[in-house]
Amino acid sequence: MIIERRYVGPPGSGNGGWSAGVFARVAGDGPVEVTLRRPPPLETPLTAVAGAAGATEIHDPEGLVVAEVRQVATFAAAVGPVDGVRARAAASAYPGLVDHPFPGCYVCGPAHPGGLRIFPGRLPDGRTAAPWHVPTGVTDATVWAALDCPGGWAVIGPGRPYVLGRIATVLTGLPATGDECVVTGLVEAVSGRKAQVSSALYAPDGTLLGHARATWIALPAG
Structure with missing residues (x-):
């Protein structure tokens, strides 16, 4: 898996939410929790490796752990709707x-013309x-x-x-x-x-x- 450059968060690394969503695919269906251990690198091949206690680790080419992924129990929404x-x-x-702090962020950055602009x-x-x-x-x-x-x-x-x-x-x-x-x-x-x-x-x-x-x-x- 690769986090493409357009999905930037802080400069030089992937947006956390997008990266976590990409990593979550390795866990299958259901609620998934992703813990980021280091800034997700851009345009870098990443590999899923079996980790401890049922988790899956996402490794960079040097074997460093970028993230840990695991299934979790479902939980209720804590924030209600707004019109x-x-x-x-x-x-x-x-x-x-x-x-x-990061105006080029893919999700909320006003300086990212191709982002989600939330x-x-x-x-x-x-x-x-x-x-x-x-x-x-x-x-x-x-x-x-x-x-x-x-x-x-x-x-x-x-x-x-x-x-x-x-x-x-x-x-x-x-x-x-x-x-x-x-x-x-x-x-x-x-x-x-x-x-x-x-x-x-x-x-x-x-x-x-x-x-x-x-x-x-x-x-x-x-």
């Missing part, structure tokens, strides 16, 4: 439009919300990506960049090309450099298409 009007209003105030803004209740105009060719990995950054932006603040460390996702359906879906996010807890967040993807009629729980890690200052 399109409120989602569009939130996105208009997306802080990443003026201050983004711009999650904050609602008064602390949740994030954003509309998502679904492109052609959506796969499970696309939904993993869409569920990634809206959770992160529930905790990211000025001068406080975070990156994805772990994400578990439950998928119930793929969005239809051309639909305006809504993605929501919520920070559940923060402890030191770790933030526990949740996210959910809803179809235009409010149908839940997928949801995730994730751990984001604050980058060291400086």
